[in-house]
Amino acid sequence: MSKQITVRYFAAFRERAGTDAENLRIEADTARDVFERVRDRIGTAEPLAHCKVAVNDELVGWDARVEDGDTVLLFPPVAGG
Amino acid sequence: MSKQITVRYFAAFRERAGTDAENLRIEADTARDVFERVRDRIGTAEPLAHCKVAVNDELVGWDARVEDGDTVLLFPPVAGG
């Protein structure tokens, strides 16, 4: 069952994707599924453990479920400070 | 052999002695001897280990020798900061 998901890219992901955000209709149960679906698009070999994900502005684990209409934020490794 | 020693008092010692400094002619080989000589004057039961002493503006141990003409600074327990 495919879902309408808005994916937002940040920093290195945004630059590689060439866009801030896109609307995708994809088959995805979890945040991990979304990431794997766009991995080629953002051209990264970064292990998931180094990245973070938020669904609708809540930081979540990669196993978090995604629903139709959700916004998924994909964060490359952070480096504040 | 007695020596001419200038003794300077600080903080609680100064208040109890009622003076900043005095010139004493005393028998004293070490800084400890000077302290014991004036202990009554500064009315303290403070153990030596909690106090500090300087001879001619150098912090020294209580066994440091004092010479004729030296200035001995007696410091009650410090509390900076």
Next chain:
Amino acid sequence: MMRVTRQAIRPDLLRAELFDPAAGAYAAFEGWVRNENEGHEVLRLEYEAYEPLAVKEGEKIIAEARARWPVRHAACVHRHGLLEIGECAVWVGVSAAHRDAAFHACRYIIDQVKIRLPIWKKEHYADGNSGWVSCERCAAHGGTR
């Protein structure tokens, strides 16, 4: 109090917000943009932040510090945008009755901020190249350090 802003950080003003007659200790940390990283001459840093979540996560970190140590006030401000060498990228301030709590809480907040906030930085090098600082390097070496 957590803020994420494009404005220059003013530690003198921020410090005043932490005054408290019951506070005997104030510990602060600032991350400054330095001119070198791993042998590369750095000209400036570009910070990108996702503000809503950076603020939310920062507030969480500060609450954790307050739960662990008896502090009076604790605050953090992280800047984003283009920063020149010497500019302040992040400020943390903590006031407490005693210095031990102030130091520990301050250190905890900056350590967590560096690894948990959705903030990224791109180094612009003297040789014309630029690159995003990645977490693996970050974990070992810090950013503004």
Next chain:
Amino acid sequence: MMRVTRQAIRPDLLRAELFDPAAGAYAAFEGWVRNENEGHEVLRLEYEAYEPLAVKEGEKIIAEARARWPVRHAACVHRHGLLEIGECAVWVGVSAAHRDAAFHACRYIIDQVKIRLPIWKKEHYADGNSGWVSCERCAAHGGTR
């Protein structure tokens, strides 16, 4: 740089003296006069310092910190005279390439300053009494903390 002064401490100006393009981290500590000590309401503090030796010993402490951790600049200013609640009695600032060195050196300096400098403080209480803070209490509890 160690200073012992009767003038109000200005952390904003002192901090600027530690700027360094190779410094990515700045840690600072301030001791503020607080309104309470061991259940007594404190109205103000009177600090007495023997300046020549306080400066000499402070310089020694700073040199020890510099020998132990890779810091760029380190400085301390201790005030004396009559201080009101909330005033800054002592300031320590350290800039370094990395934050670990900045935090450790800053903590070392304030810890040593509190137990080694020939500086004393007399608390003036709300009940009209006053008393010199002694080292035993100090060792356990700190002064401005």
